[in-house]
Amino acid sequence: MAVRTQFAKMNGLGNEIIVADMRGRADHVAPGAAIALNGDPATKFDQIMAIHAPRTQGTEAYIEIINSDGTQAQACGNGMRCVVQALAAETGRREFTFETIAGILTAHEHADGMISVDMGKPRFGWQDIPLAEAFHDTRQIELQIGPIDAPVLHSPSVASMGNPHAIFWVNQDVWTYDLERFGPLLENHPIFPERSNISIAHVTSRNAMTLRTWERGAGLTRACGSAACAAAVSGARTGRTERTVTVTVPGGPLVIEWLDNDHVMMTGPAEWEFSGSFDPQSGQWQRDETAPSQGAA
Numbered sequence: 001m002a003v004r005t006q007f008a009k010m011n012g013l014g015n016e017i018i019v020a021d022m023r024g025r026a027d028h029v030a031p032g033a034a035i036a037l038n039g040d041p042a043t044k045f046d047q048i049m050a051i052h053a054p055r056t057q058g059t060e061a062y063i064e065i066i067n068s069d070g071t072q073a074q075a076c077g078n079g080m081r082c083v084v085q086a087l088a089a090e091t092g093r094r095e096f097t098f099e100t101i102a103g104i105l106t107a108h109e110h111a112d113g114m115i116s117v118d119m120g121k122p123r124f125g126w127q128d129i130p131l132a133e134a135f136h137d138t139r140q141i142e143l144q145i146g147p148i149d150a151p152v153l154h155s156p157s158v159a160s161m162g163n164p165h166a167i168f169w170v171n172q173d174v175w176t177y178d179l180e181r182f183g184p185l186l187e188n189h190p191i192f193p194e195r196s197n198i199s200i201a202h203v204t205s206r207n208a209m210t211l212r213t214w215e216r217g218a219g220l221t222r223a224c225g226s227a228a229c230a231a232a233v234s235g236a237r238t239g240r241t242e243r244t245v246t247v248t249v250p251g252g253p254l255v256i257e258w259l260d261n262d263h264v265m266m267t268g269p270a271e272w273e274f275s276g277s278f279d280p281q282s283g284q285w286q287r288d289e290t291a292p293s294q295g296a297a
């Protein structure tokens with residue numbers, strides 16, 4: 001059996017996150033271990049944020065992001081806030097620079113405990129999402145679901161926040177749509193060769209919208225930070241909103257700012273639940289019996 005790794009079970013507005021401390025070791029969390037952890041109600045998660053030793057000078061760590069189906073993701077906004085809270089508790093520092101498969105990003109914890117993550121620049125080219133065919137205007141692409149003459153959802157905006165997002169705009173309560181039914185069909189639609197995160201957005205003012213997301217590789221979630229960013233920039237890009245938007249997801253509000261330098265800043269909370277250790281090969285785990293404490297290590 002492999003040496004166990006320490007983890008913290010956390011959440012970012014209800015997006016279920018496992019922060020795993022893989023520093024000082026060469027192995028990775030195996031897809032089978034992720035699937036096993038997700039199969040246990042106590043450790044059920046949306047993403048594992050595996051903290052590895054830094055690969056690039058000037059960064060704190062390399063973060064590997066693993067969906068609950070064992071696949072890798074390029075971005076996870078809520079997970080990054082959990083990583084920041086765990087490392088801030090461990091080190092006493094508030095400013096961090098991380099590397100992910102999608103590049104370098106910075107984040108900081110505010111004095112009130114809220115955490116801002118610079119999610120980088122959005123990309124809108126059809127090859128960047130990616131889409132399987134050329135669309136020169138990705139503010140609205142041809143895609144619909146439901147009866148051909150009365151589609152339930154149609155004409156989404158698409159954007160990449162490092163990972164692929166499709167945002168379907170609706171004029172009524174986002175809870176009136178059966179996202180559990182449409183999500184998997186749209187996630188796996190042939191237009192998305194790398195699958196996609198699927199969101200439904202209802203703009204309620206120039207600075208606010210509500211959002212529900214079916215996550216690629218994880219399913220229905222209570223929050224998706226990168227989807228909130230993709231929805232905010234798409235809202236501004238299509239003239240529906242200003243560049244600063246409060247995006248209310250089922251777990252609560254996230255503030256998204258599309259800055260003049262084109263970077264997208266996401267601000268929200270993170271919450272520690274419990275700590276333990278698991279075998280990164282099998283996913284066998286146990287809860288720490290010691291007094292409650294926070295931090296990945």
Ligand SMILES: N[C@@H](CCC[C@H](N)C(=O)O)C(=O)O
Nearest residue numbers: 073076077078163224225226
């Ligand atoms: N929960 C995340 C996004 C997770 C990644 C996604 N499922 C994918 O495969 O792209 C967030 O908060 O951004």
